[in-house]
Amino acid sequence: MIAFQPLLILVLLALLGTYMLRFRSLLRNRLIVLVFCAASVFFVLDPELTNTIAHKVGISRGADLIFYLALPGLLFMILLLYAKVIEQEQKIIRLTREVALQTAVDARRPRT
């Protein structure tokens, strides 16, 4: 085992722990994250495995395969986050609008 492996596994476990403890997300999402983390640890422990898979799909190195998979994955996550931001923005608009309507000052008629 090279020194890099326990380090990487430690980082992965720390991320997993933070996710599981800090965020109360759907069981489905938690399972997806768990499976990804387990796979990551597995690949860290046996780097040759990624090479074997990479060769099967015509990529020369395992690291390249991971890179190619990670890029669209990260882009997809950015898109999800952006959709979330827009959704959030619409909520803030609805909230601000409702407050504005509730506190409307109608000076057309004398107030009682």
Added chain:
Amino acid sequence: MDNASTYIVIPAHNEASVIRATVEPLIAAGYTVVVVDDGSTDGTAEALDGLPIVRLHHAVNLGAGAATETGVEYARRNGAEFVVHFDADGQHDAQQIPAMLAPLREGRADVVLGSRFMREEDRRKVPPARRLLLRAAVLFSAFSTRLPLTDAHIGFRAFSRRGFEAVRLREPGFAHGSEIPAEIHRLKLRWVEVPASVRYTDYSRQKGQSGWNAINILIDLVVRRVFR
């Protein structure tokens, strides 16, 4: 008080120096004036003190589209007959409102859009660079909404009850200028354009949108179409 059922919706963000002059002729004409203070920090709300109008206040700045929609929602809840969108910076003329309402009163349309390009004398008032930009916006709008308009992104519009009940703006910023034609097309509303002149004062030119903002508007529209 026939005009009281016509609600003039004015979104205002930091327009303290001009808002009163914009609002006064509208009050004089007997319209119900609804000013939506969109999180102004320059005392726009105070500038309206004592005027017989409806005041709405956004706690945070959301944008012209969101502020307009808030004012229209007030009109919906208070039984308005007609709604007119009107700019706060004084570029529109209160005297042209009856001409905007005429097609609605005659039942010929649900939405009336002002146009700076139907009469030569209105057209000439638009600065040349802005004219070119608007040409592009008109083309884009016609292409993306299939509505053959002569103008785009003019803040002067009038809606019948059917029109303002149907059109609900989601674009918070200035992209609502393109969202409205798109909604008219989607909802199959009847629309007409009416000639409108716009006063380009130094103030409105400085305060109004920079032409470069067109790029932002375009990005907003494309991005939001994808994420809707």
